[in-house]
Amino acid sequence: xxxxxxxxxxxxxxxxxxTPQAFSALAEATDIVGYxxxxxxxxxxxxxxxxxxxxxxxxxxxxxxxxxxxSGRRVAVVSSGDAGVFAMASAVxxxxxxxxxxxxxxxxxxxxxxxxxxxxxxxxxxPLGHDFCAISLSxxxxxxxxxxxxxxxxxxxxxxxxxxxxxxKARPWQxxxxxxxxxxxxxxxxxxxxxxxxxRPDEQIHVATLAEADPARADMRTLVLIGSAATRxxxxxxxxxxxxxxxxxxx
Amino acid sequence: xxxxxxxxxxxxxxxxxxTPQAFSALAEATDIVGYxxxxxxxxxxxxxxxxxxxxxxxxxxxxxxxxxxxSGRRVAVVSSGDAGVFAMASAVxxxxxxxxxxxxxxxxxxxxxxxxxxxxxxxxxxPLGHDFCAISLSxxxxxxxxxxxxxxxxxxxxxxxxxxxxxxKARPWQxxxxxxxxxxxxxxxxxxxxxxxxxRPDEQIHVATLAEADPARADMRTLVLIGSAATRxxxxxxxxxxxxxxxxxxx
Numbered sequence: 001x002x003x004x005x006x007x008x009x010x011x012x013x014x015x016x017x018x019t020p021q022a023f024s025a026l027a028e029a030t031d032i033v034g035y036x037x038x039x040x041x042x043x044x045x046x047x048x049x050x051x052x053x054x055x056x057x058x059x060x061x062x063x064x065x066x067x068x069x070x071s072g073r074r075v076a077v078v079s080s081g082d083a084g085v086f087a088m089a090s091a092v093x094x095x096x097x098x099x100x101x102x103x104x105x106x107x108x109x110x111x112x113x114x115x116x117x118x119x120x121x122x123x124x125x126x127p128l129g130h131d132f133c134a135i136s137l138s139x140x141x142x143x144x145x146x147x148x149x150x151x152x153x154x155x156x157x158x159x160x161x162x163x164x165x166x167x168x169k170a171r172p173w174q175x176x177x178x179x180x181x182x183x184x185x186x187x188x189x190x191x192x193x194x195x196x197x198x199x200r201p202d203e204q205i206h207v208a209t210l211a212e213a214d215p216a217r218a219d220m221r222t223l224v225l226i227g228s229a230a231t232r233x234x235x236x237x238x239x240x241x242x243x244x245x246x247x248x249x250x251x
Numbered sequence: 252x253x254x255x256x257x258x259x260x261x262x263x264x265x266x267x268x269x270t271p272q273a274f275s276a277l278a279e280a281t282d283i284v285g286y287x288x289x290x291x292x293x294x295x296x297x298x299x300x301x302x303x304x305x306x307x308x309x310x311x312x313x314x315x316x317x318x319x320x321x322s323g324r325r326v327a328v329v330s331s332g333d334a335g336v337f338a339m340a341s342a343v344x345x346x347x348x349x350x351x352x353x354x355x356x357x358x359x360x361x362x363x364x365x366x367x368x369x370x371x372x373x374x375x376x377x378p379l380g381h382d383f384c385a386i387s388l389s390x391x392x393x394x395x396x397x398x399x400x401x402x403x404x405x406x407x408x409x410x411x412x413x414x415x416x417x418x419x420k421a422r423p424w425q426x427x428x429x430x431x432x433x434x435x436x437x438x439x440x441x442x443x444x445x446x447x448x449x450x451r452p453d454e455q456i457h458v459a460t461l462a463e464a465d466p467a468r469a470d471m472r473t474l475v476l477i478g479s480a481a482t483r484x485x486x487x488x489x490x491x492x493x494x495x496x497x498x499x500x501x502x
Contacts, residue, residue: 007377009369016275019365021267058498084372086498090380093495097485104487110373114270114363118260121335122361126258129341130393131401133384133410141499142381150382150408157404158397159384234348236355244344247309247337248392 003069005106006076007092009083009113010041014199017114025111029076033065034088038078058088062095066103082115086136086164116223117162120195123205125234125242127193127225132160132245137167137174144174151178155185160245161226166218175215175224182226186210191227191243194218207233207241254320256357257327258343260334260364261292265450268365276362280327284316285339289329309339313346317354333366337387337415367474368413371446374456376485376493378444378476383411383496388418388425395425402429406436411496412477417469426466426475433477437461442478442494445469458484458492 006025011017026032032042033051044050051068053061061077069075079087089110096103121128133154139147154161166175182190188211196204196219206217210226218224227243234242257276262268277283283293284302295301302319304312313328320326330338340361347354372379384405390398405412417426433441439462447455447470457468461477469475478494485493 011270014272016272017270017363019262019268019270021265024267082369084369084377084379086380089373089377090495090498093377093380093483093485093493094497096493097483097495104485105489108493110377112268112365112369112373114365115369118333118335118363118366122340122363126335126340126344126361128335129337129344131384131386133382133405135382146409150410153404153408153410154384157401159401159405232344232348234344234355238356242344242347242359244341244348246345247341 002106003072004074005065005069005108006111007083007089008076008078008111010038010078010080011114012081012116012119012199013197017119017199019113022111022113025076028074030073031068031075032078033061033075034078038080042078058091059095062088062091063099066095066099066106069106070102082113083110084112085115085134116198119198120193120223120225123195123198124193124207126244127227127231128160129245129247130230132162134162134164136164137178138165138171139174148181151181152185155182158228158230160228160231163224163226166222166224167215168220175218179210179213179215183210187229191231191233193225193243194222195225196222198223253357254323255325256316256320256359257362258334258340259327259329259362261289261329261331262365263332263367263370263450264448268370268450270364273362273364276327279325281324282319282326283329284312284326285329289331293329309342310346313339313342314350316343317346317350317357320357321353333364334361335363336366336385367449370449371444371474371476374446374449375444375458377495378478378482379411380496380498381481383413385413385415387415388429389416389422390425399432402432403436406433409479411479411482414475414477417473417475418466419471426469430464430466434461438480442482442484444476444494445473446476447473449474458494
């Protein structure tokens with residue numbers, strides 16, 4: 001008998017944003033594999049084995065999960081947000097391509113989730129309502145020049161931009177450098193959203209202009225949205241704001 | 252008493268991909284507003300009023316929903332996928348900005364959903380595992396030149412591209428024109444995915460190369476994914492394929 005592997009997107013944090021498909025996969029699994037913070041979001045279940053690994057060791061974790069599945073276990077690898085977006089699904093397929101041939105015969109199912117950028121966008125209005133892109137600011141696995149080139153291309157072409165992995169203790173300067181580049185390309189009034197820990201009890205949403213945006217607003221749990229020249233800001237009587245992209249935004 | 256407005260993303264089709272938050276909002280609503288195909292996905296409920304409108308009349312529908320909410324109703328506007336991605340949330344905020352001042356005081360909540368591109372990506376592997384963008388091919392509300400410029404920028408910068416609204420009876424040639432441009436910019440071996448009716452009983456996933464990609468594979472229910480030069484294809488013993496983006500993909 002061969003085992004199986006689910007790669008499960010848990011969504012941004014709140015259980016009400018986790019799909020029934022994800023709940024089912026977690027309930028059926030014999031083994032849960034993941035970074036401590038994400039495994040902690042899965043309710044403990046009698047007989048289910050939990051394998052907690054360091055966040056930076058994605059390929060090691062993927063190989064471990066595949067070995068367990070190949071031995072006949074029903075394994076769920078958990079990720080925050082969507083499993084396929086800067087998360088574990090790529091690492092799993094990378095491990096399969098370069099790993100044991102038996103792994104290609106495994107039943108692998110990727111279970112999508114609510115990605116951080118959509119949860120963040122929903123909290124502030126509809127800033128992703130026209131063409132947009134997602135860029136990881138991490139230069140752990142790709143050259144920083146590539147990050148800058150993609151930021152440049154996206155801003156110049158009028159995309160709204162979602163920045164993943166904006167900042168960490170090991171990467172303290174990248175978000176500031178990204179803002180420096182964007183200040184050359186976009187108006188100072190461009191809308192910036194810092195969305196931290198979206199849907200969790202300590203959620204914080206902060207809206208700024210590009211001129212005043214302070215990278216120190218971000219941490220590892222922050223998704224940063226960069227508006228386009230077409231992004232509209234609606235100021236409400238209570239002082240709050242909504243941001244949205246007009247449907248035809250061409251600027 | 253003031254009413255409220257939910258803008259609900261129903262996900263791509265299957266109930267197991269709809270969030271508990273969306274189920275709750277639909278259960279609490281006094282009125283469901285939307286295009287017939289999407290309203291049909293909401294189970295009928297005694298006492299709940301259903302308002303079915305034409306798909307092209309987004310602003311009219313948004314104003315109708317806002318008027319109902321302002322009269323004290325608890326209204327749910329429904330969209331497929333994520334409500335904020337080429338869907339109704341932008342139209343609602345556009346209507347608010349240009350509409351009655353009382354609408355700005357309404358309690359408006361956007362409820363995110365599993366977007367078509369993430370559902371499609373999950374079915375084929377992890378093709379959105381590095382930097383990516385989403386472009387609507389509809390030129391109903393933006394000039395075609397803008398679509399081409401964004402396709403060019405995204406392909407040249409190495410983004411994986413998700414194409415929304417690739418084709419309709421009224422827009423039969425746009426996907427072919429997009430492929431023509433991409434064939435100048437990307438290798439003929441570039442991976443293309445046609446993902447139609449994802450998660451529904453008639454789901455079809457077709458993988459091709461850019462050289463052989465036939466626009467006639469797409470219809471209104473299709474999401475088209477364009478790989479980057481870094482996209483990897485894993486061929487399985489059973490003849491199936493997985494596509495994924497290596498995590499550091501810089502090409």
